[in-house]
Amino acid sequence: MDRHDGPPPAPELVIDLDRVAAAFRTLTAGLPGVNVHFAMKSNPHPEILALLHALGCRFEIASATELDALLAIGADPAQVLSSNPVKPIAHIARQHAAGVWRFAFDSEDELDKLAAAAPGAAVLVRLAAHQIRSGVPSEGKFGVDVDAAVTLMLAARERGLRPYGAAFHVGSQMLLPHAWRAPLRAVAYVMNKLAAENVFLHMVNLGGGFPARYAGRTPPMTDYWATIGAGLAQLPYPVAAVCEPGRALVAEAGRLRANVIGTAVRGGRRWAHLDVGAFNGLMESLETGNQLRFPASDSRGSARRDRFHLTGPTCDSQDTIMFDVELSADLRTGDQVYLDGTGAYTTVYASRFNGFDVPAVRCVTGVAIETSDNAAYCG
Structure with a gap:
């Protein structure tokens, strides 16, 4: 079936609980004698x-x-x-x-x-x-x-x-x-x-x-x-x-899957519009002036690469996640973009601004999520 036939899957944040456990053990081993109290605001x-x-x-x-x-x-x-x-x-x-x-x-x-x-x-x-x-x-x-x-x-x-x-x-x-x-x-x-x-x-x-x-x-x-x-x-x-x-325990456990809802060329720069943006899951993009760089990859995985500005689905121009992200050059509507390191401060900040859904959350164990090691670090 063509990727444009039928509705795309809903945006989803997958949390690898095994990675949360590993992060907790690493932190407690690295801070001997210090009691860890999880800042639950992060997730x-x-x-x-x-x-x-x-x-x-x-x-x-x-x-x-x-x-x-x-x-x-x-x-x-x-x-x-x-x-x-x-x-x-x-x-x-x-x-x-x-x-x-x-x-x-x-x-x-x-x-x-x-x-x-x-x-x-x-x-x-x-x-x-x-x-x-x-x-x-x-x-x-x-x-x-x-x-x-x-x-x-x-x-x-x-x-x-x-x-x-x-x-x-x-x-x-x-x-x-x-x-x-x-x-x-x-x-x-x-x-x-x-x-x-x-x-x-x-x-x-x-x-x-x-x-x-x-x-x-x-x-x-x-x-x-x-x-x-x-x-x-x-x-x-x-x-x-x-x-x-907070972040140190849960951020790296998260992978956010977003759908490309449109692409465009404006002023010689390529834009990819996703169904998840700053207002419904990635508010830290705004908080950091787009300096927080989530490792990114996409479902095409093409050898030919290009740089995109990643932005969200709303009509607000501030709703932009990252600039100059290297992804597949043939990225188009219906493809998926994966953002790693999104286990902290994502859905907790999310709203339904402009009527767009917040990502669903799914926790998994015993399943290795391909995360940042296989994604493009964009700096």
């Missing part, structure tokens, strides 16, 4: 959550709704971190009632809410991270300087809360392992200042930011541990260490 698919729970992974949430998904798989709320520094008071109350007892904050207003809705809870102050540009810049919204952090922790004690720890986040897709150096020095400063006030912390939250492989290699986990391990060793006294990876 809260129930099968992913259940797998990670079975492997002994813990979780980090931003809302009571995310906690509901964890309760559904039997996760222990006492092992969950509530890391959103600003939360609706109703969400605080629901989380606390369910058994969550550790909450991040970075303001006196949040302390007032926590004291009212989660009396006696343990709190982690969010520090502003040293500004080093990450692959997916995400910092700047939260965090305070070290002296403000000390003041806030003493204020927490006055409100009957437990000053429990310090947290920071260096930015998503961080390719510079030394980015953790300055924040850990800041944590040490806060710990020393609080110790003088007879307040001793129990935890440092290293945040997320550990990268996935997109259009190139990432530093080995040993490089990250060299910085993190040294920083932890230099703290004034031992504390528990946790991290909150």
